[in-house]
Amino acid sequence: MLAQAHHPNHLSPQELDEYLKQGWFRMGQTIFHTNFLNFKEEYFSAIWLRVNLDNIYPDKQQVKLLKRNQDFRIEFQRASITDEKEALYSKYRQGIEFQASSSLRNLLYGVAHQNIYNTHEVNIYDGSKLIASGFFDLGRNSAAGITSFYDPEYKKHSLGKFLIYSKIDYCKSLGMLYFYPGYFVPGYAAFDYKLEIHKSSLQYLQLQTNRWMPITGFSDADIPLRVMRNKLEELRFFMDRSQLQGNIMKYEYFDANLVPDLIGFELFDFPLLVNCPHKLAGAGHLVIIYDVRDNQYHLMQCRSVWTSNAPNTDGVFTSHLLKVEYDVFSSEDPLPMVNVLLVHLSSEDDSLQSAVF
Structure with a gap:
C-alpha cells in the first residue's frame, strides 16, 4: 500500500525501529506511512529521510550554529506538555505557512490520553526564557524527530535547524544508529532545510526499490x-x-x-x-x-x-x-x-x- 496507518496499543523499541526503517512516521498516537501529499490542491511526493549516525561529525553549518547560539542553555529530558510550551507552540504556529496541529497536545497525543512512545524533548533557553523546543521518540537503535518549534523573534538564530542538530548529537551519544527527521518534498521548499543537515550521512528511502540510498544520488527519476x-x-x-x-x-x-x-x-x-x-x-x-x-x-x-x-x-x-x-x-x-x-x-x-x- 502507498498509504497506511496503524493504531497500536503498545509499541516496543524494536517495533518502532522497524516502522521507521520502512518509512513510517507518527502523528498523535497513530503511526502512518504515505508517499504523496496534497498541499493547497497541488500534489507532491514525500521522500523519507534518515541520518546514519555512525560516522557523523559537526559540519560547517553546525559549527556556525554552535558559535551563534553559544550563549543559550540546552536541556534534555523526558517529554512533558506545559502551558509554557503550548504558548511557545502557538506563537510559532501563527508564523508558519504550512498547516500544523492546533496544539502541541493534539500533535503528540491526538485524541488519546496516554503516550505509547518513549518521547524526549530538548529545550533551549535564553536566560530563563524558553525560546525553542523539540520532541523526538526513541527506539532501540533509532530515533525519530517529531516536531520542533521556536520563538519567531529568534528567527536569525536558525533554531529549527539547531534543534535537529541537538537531537542528533544527543541520540548519537545514546548509541543510536539512525535518526529519522521525516520527509522532504521536491518542489515544495518549506522542507528543504532538512537536506543540508549532515548531508554526507543523509539517506532517502527510494520507493522503487524500498532501499535507503545516499541523498547525494537523488535525481528526478526518484520522484x-x-x-x-x-x-x-x-x-x-x-x-x-x-x-x-x-x-x-x-x-x-x-x-x-x-x-x-x-x-x-x-x-x-x-x-x-x-x-x-x-x-x-x-x-x-x-x-x-x-x-x-x-x-x-x-x-x-x-x-x-x-x-x-x-x-x-x-x-x-x-x-x-x-x-x-x-x-x-x-x-x-x-x-x-x-x-x-x-x-x-x-x-x-x-x-x-x-x-x-
Whole structure:
C-alpha cells in the first residue's frame, strides 16, 4: 500500500525501529506511512529521510550554529506538555505557512490520553526564557524527530535547524544508529532545510526499490509522482493516436487509507490515474495507473464504495471513493496496454479500428 496507518496499543523499541526503517512516521498516537501529499490542491511526493549516525561529525553549518547560539542553555529530558510550551507552540504556529496541529497536545497525543512512545524533548533557553523546543521518540537503535518549534523573534538564530542538530548529537551519544527527521518534498521548499543537515550521512528511502540510498544520488527519476505523470502522458499519446478516450486525473482520495474510520479497507491509493471510457468498465470503474515499484502500467477494475455529490472537474477525480477489485492487465510498455483497450472496445464499437504500430 502507498498509504497506511496503524493504531497500536503498545509499541516496543524494536517495533518502532522497524516502522521507521520502512518509512513510517507518527502523528498523535497513530503511526502512518504515505508517499504523496496534497498541499493547497497541488500534489507532491514525500521522500523519507534518515541520518546514519555512525560516522557523523559537526559540519560547517553546525559549527556556525554552535558559535551563534553559544550563549543559550540546552536541556534534555523526558517529554512533558506545559502551558509554557503550548504558548511557545502557538506563537510559532501563527508564523508558519504550512498547516500544523492546533496544539502541541493534539500533535503528540491526538485524541488519546496516554503516550505509547518513549518521547524526549530538548529545550533551549535564553536566560530563563524558553525560546525553542523539540520532541523526538526513541527506539532501540533509532530515533525519530517529531516536531520542533521556536520563538519567531529568534528567527536569525536558525533554531529549527539547531534543534535537529541537538537531537542528533544527543541520540548519537545514546548509541543510536539512525535518526529519522521525516520527509522532504521536491518542489515544495518549506522542507528543504532538512537536506543540508549532515548531508554526507543523509539517506532517502527510494520507493522503487524500498532501499535507503545516499541523498547525494537523488535525481528526478526518484520522484515517484513525476515518473508516474511522465509515464501516463506517454500512454495518453498512444491512446490519442488510437482514438481512445481517457484523461489523466488526480485522484482526490489517494490518502483515504489514513482516515481513522477507513483504516483496514485497503482502498485505491494512487494519486494519478487515467480514467477509461465507462462502457469498458461495465458497472465499475476501469482505470490505468503506473506503479514505480514494479515499473509497470496496470489496468485495474475498481468499484465505488462511496459516491460523492461532487462531479469530476478540472482534472480531479472526486465522484467516487474506489477500491480495486482485480488487476485486469499489466505491461511495462504503453503499446500493449493500448492494444488491450482496443480489443475491449472493438467488441462494442465497430467503427473503431485497431491501430497497427
